[in-house]
Amino acid sequence: MDISSKPRQVHPPLIDIRDRGGPAQPMLRVRKLFKHFDLKKSFIESLAGGGQVVRAVDGVDFDVFKGETLGVVGESGCGKSTTARLLMHLIEPSGGEIIFDGETVGTPGLSLREYRRQVQLVFQDSYSSLNPRLTIEDSVAFGPQVHGVSRREAIGRARDLLARVGLEPRRFAERYPHELSGGQRQRVNIARALALEPRLVILDEAVSALDKSVEAQVLNLLMDLKDAFGLTYIFISHDLHVVRYISDRVMVMYLGKVAETGPAEDLFERPLHPYTGALLSSMPSMDPDQRTQEAPLTGDPPNPINPPSGCRFHTRCPMAEPVCAEQTPTLASVRGQRKVACLIHEIGSGHSQADAAIYAA
Amino acid sequence: MSATTLSFDAKAQKAAADAVEAAFERSTGFWSGVLRKLARDPVALVSAGVILLLILMAIFAPWIVPSDPYKTSMINRLKPIGTEHFPLGTDELGRDMLSRLMVGARLSLFMGITPVLIAFLIGSAIGILAGFAGGWLNTIIMRSIDVLYAFPSVLLAIALSGALGAGIGNALLSLTIVFIPPIARVAESVTTQVRGRDFVEAARASGAGGFTIVRVHVLGNVLGPIFVYATSLIAVSMILASGLSFLGLGVRPPEPEWGLMLNTLRTAIYSQPWIAALPGVMIFITSISFNLLSDSLRSAMDVKN
Known part of the structure; x- marks a missing residue:
C-alpha cells in the first residue's frame, strides 16, 4: 500500500436512472445534524426537569459529492460512528436535515424506506453484523426479499455478489458466519450492503478490525466495487494512512x-x-529519522456532556x-x-x- | 527440474484444496451440529433414553400393566417389594404398585410437560415482544411480570389452584401461570442481547419492518436458549404438580399420579418405607433426567465449544 505512488483515478460520469439532481447535485447534504443523548436520570431528577445530555453529534454540516470517497477521521468518541448511524436513521437525529440527491429524507419525496434502499452501512464488527443462524447467502439475500424480490431471485443475486466480492459461491454460499475468517465475513457484509444496489455506502471502520494484509485486499476490493457499481463512499476510520489512501x-x-x-x-x-x-x-512516519518523540496531544478529549x-x-x-x-x-x-x-x-x-x-x- | 516439481506442487495443491472443500461440503446447519454433539455426550444419551422409556411406558401403560391398577384387595395391603404377583409390592389399599406407577406416569408426565409447553409459547411471546420493543413497553410488561415474581412459585401455584378449585384443568392453568414469568424474563433478556447486535441494525438499515426482523433474525437466535431453560422447568413442574396433588388440589383419588401416591402412602412410611418412597423415586428419576438433558443441550448449543 504505497501511498505516494497512488494514482488519483478520474471517475467516469455516473449514469444512473435514479440520479435526480445531476452530477452537480451533492449525493448527500447534511445540515445542522445533531444528536443529544439524555443521560439516565432518576425519577426525582426527571421531576425537577432539565437533566444532562451528551452532545454526541452537535450540529455537523457537510456534503458528499457523487462518485467520491469522503474520509471521516477523528479520535474515539468524536461522533464518527454516531454520525454514521444518524445518516442511516438507525438512531433518530435530535435535529437537522439530511438531503439525499436533492430530496429531504423523511418527506413524501423520499420515504425513509426508499432512502435506506439507496444508502447502506457496513459495520466494523464483522461477526456481530451477521446472523449466526443464517447461511451467508441468506444473509445477503435478506435485504432484496424485504423489498419484494422473490427468494429464488434474491439468492441468485446473493450468489452473484458473493462471487463479485471474491467468495466462490459454490464453496461459501451455504456456510455459516462462524465458519469464515474475519476478512471473508467482512466481504459478506460488503456483499450484503450491495445487495440492495445502493448508491451511497457508509463504511464505519469497515476494515479496522482486519489484519493488515487482509485490510489491503478488502480496501482494493472496495475501490474496484466503487468503480464497477458507480458507488459513493463515506469512509469512517481512525487509521489516517488508510483514509489518505482511499479518500x-x-x-x-x-x-x-x-x-x-x-x-x-x-x-x-x-x-x-x-x-x-x-x-x-x-x-507514525516511515522514516526512522523522523520519529515522533513527543505525544502531539495529551490527555483525553473533554467530556461531551x-x-x-x-x-x-x-x-x-x-x-x-x-x-x-x-x-x-x-x-x-x-x-x-x-x-x-x-x-x-x-x-x-x-x-x-x-x-x-x-x-x- | 521445474516441470516435475511444478506438477507435483499442483497436484498437492489440488489435493489440499479438495480436502478443504470436502471439509466444508459437510458444513451443515446449526441444529444438526447440536444433535451431533448430543449424540457424543453419554449423559445426554442416557437421560434422553430414560425419558424416552418413561414416555413409552406412559403411552402404553394401559396395555402392558401386569394387573389392574384400580383393583383393591384388603388381604393384600402393603405387601413388601418382591412379593409374588406384586413385584413392587402393594399400596395401602392392596393395589399393585408397579401397575399404579406405570399408569401414574401418564398424568405425572402430562402435568410436568403441558404447563411448561404452554408457558413456553406464551412466555416467549411476551418476553420477545418486551425485549424487542424496549423502552416504555418493556418497562410496563416486565414490571407487571415482576408482580407475579413477588410470590414464591410453590405458594403461587397453591394459591392459584386453591382459588380456582381442585381438578386437573385448574392445576394445569395455575402451573402455566406460575411458569410464564420466569420464561418471559429469560426471553426478554436474550432478546435484548440479540437486539443490540449489528445484524439486527443491518436488517433495519435494509428497510425491514419489526415483524420481519423478529421472524428472520430474532427467533432463530433466542428460541434455543429459552427452550433450554424451559426444559429445566419440566422437573420443577412435575414436582409442583405432585405437590398440588399431595395437597388434594390436583389429581383426585383413585386416579394414580406419583404426587398423590406419595401423599396417600405417607401413612405407611414406618411400616413399608421402601414402598412409600417409590413414587418419589420415580419423580426423582424423571426430573433429574430432564435436568441433565437440558444441561447437555445447553452445552451442545454453545457454538464456542
Whole structure:
C-alpha cells in the first residue's frame, strides 16, 4: 500500500436512472445534524426537569459529492460512528436535515424506506453484523426479499455478489458466519450492503478490525466495487494512512463537530486546523529519522456532556488564546475546497495569528 | 527440474484444496451440529433414553400393566417389594404398585410437560415482544411480570389452584401461570442481547419492518436458549404438580399420579418405607433426567465449544 505512488483515478460520469439532481447535485447534504443523548436520570431528577445530555453529534454540516470517497477521521468518541448511524436513521437525529440527491429524507419525496434502499452501512464488527443462524447467502439475500424480490431471485443475486466480492459461491454460499475468517465475513457484509444496489455506502471502520494484509485486499476490493457499481463512499476510520489512501476528500471531526474538510492530499499536506495538525503528526512516519518523540496531544478529549465553551479544542490546542474560550468558530471556506472551523483562519476574530495566517494562505 | 516439481506442487495443491472443500461440503446447519454433539455426550444419551422409556411406558401403560391398577384387595395391603404377583409390592389399599406407577406416569408426565409447553409459547411471546420493543413497553410488561415474581412459585401455584378449585384443568392453568414469568424474563433478556447486535441494525438499515426482523433474525437466535431453560422447568413442574396433588388440589383419588401416591402412602412410611418412597423415586428419576438433558443441550448449543 504505497501511498505516494497512488494514482488519483478520474471517475467516469455516473449514469444512473435514479440520479435526480445531476452530477452537480451533492449525493448527500447534511445540515445542522445533531444528536443529544439524555443521560439516565432518576425519577426525582426527571421531576425537577432539565437533566444532562451528551452532545454526541452537535450540529455537523457537510456534503458528499457523487462518485467520491469522503474520509471521516477523528479520535474515539468524536461522533464518527454516531454520525454514521444518524445518516442511516438507525438512531433518530435530535435535529437537522439530511438531503439525499436533492430530496429531504423523511418527506413524501423520499420515504425513509426508499432512502435506506439507496444508502447502506457496513459495520466494523464483522461477526456481530451477521446472523449466526443464517447461511451467508441468506444473509445477503435478506435485504432484496424485504423489498419484494422473490427468494429464488434474491439468492441468485446473493450468489452473484458473493462471487463479485471474491467468495466462490459454490464453496461459501451455504456456510455459516462462524465458519469464515474475519476478512471473508467482512466481504459478506460488503456483499450484503450491495445487495440492495445502493448508491451511497457508509463504511464505519469497515476494515479496522482486519489484519493488515487482509485490510489491503478488502480496501482494493472496495475501490474496484466503487468503480464497477458507480458507488459513493463515506469512509469512517481512525487509521489516517488508510483514509489518505482511499479518500478523495477528508472530514476531520472533534467532539461532535466538524473541525476541517478538504481534498485529501491538500489536507494531509497542509493541515489548517491545529487539531488536524496534531492528528497528522501522530501518524507514525516511515522514516526512522523522523520519529515522533513527543505525544502531539495529551490527555483525553473533554467530556461531551459539558463541552468547553468557544472552540471545543481550546483546552488542548497549542495555539489557544483567551479569545478561543469565548468565541465559537464557524466552519467557513478558506481557499479552494478547504473549510475550517478555527479562529486563526477567521478574519477579525481577535486571534493574534488570524491575519497572518490568512495572508499566508 | 521445474516441470516435475511444478506438477507435483499442483497436484498437492489440488489435493489440499479438495480436502478443504470436502471439509466444508459437510458444513451443515446449526441444529444438526447440536444433535451431533448430543449424540457424543453419554449423559445426554442416557437421560434422553430414560425419558424416552418413561414416555413409552406412559403411552402404553394401559396395555402392558401386569394387573389392574384400580383393583383393591384388603388381604393384600402393603405387601413388601418382591412379593409374588406384586413385584413392587402393594399400596395401602392392596393395589399393585408397579401397575399404579406405570399408569401414574401418564398424568405425572402430562402435568410436568403441558404447563411448561404452554408457558413456553406464551412466555416467549411476551418476553420477545418486551425485549424487542424496549423502552416504555418493556418497562410496563416486565414490571407487571415482576408482580407475579413477588410470590414464591410453590405458594403461587397453591394459591392459584386453591382459588380456582381442585381438578386437573385448574392445576394445569395455575402451573402455566406460575411458569410464564420466569420464561418471559429469560426471553426478554436474550432478546435484548440479540437486539443490540449489528445484524439486527443491518436488517433495519435494509428497510425491514419489526415483524420481519423478529421472524428472520430474532427467533432463530433466542428460541434455543429459552427452550433450554424451559426444559429445566419440566422437573420443577412435575414436582409442583405432585405437590398440588399431595395437597388434594390436583389429581383426585383413585386416579394414580406419583404426587398423590406419595401423599396417600405417607401413612405407611414406618411400616413399608421402601414402598412409600417409590413414587418419589420415580419423580426423582424423571426430573433429574430432564435436568441433565437440558444441561447437555445447553452445552451442545454453545457454538464456542
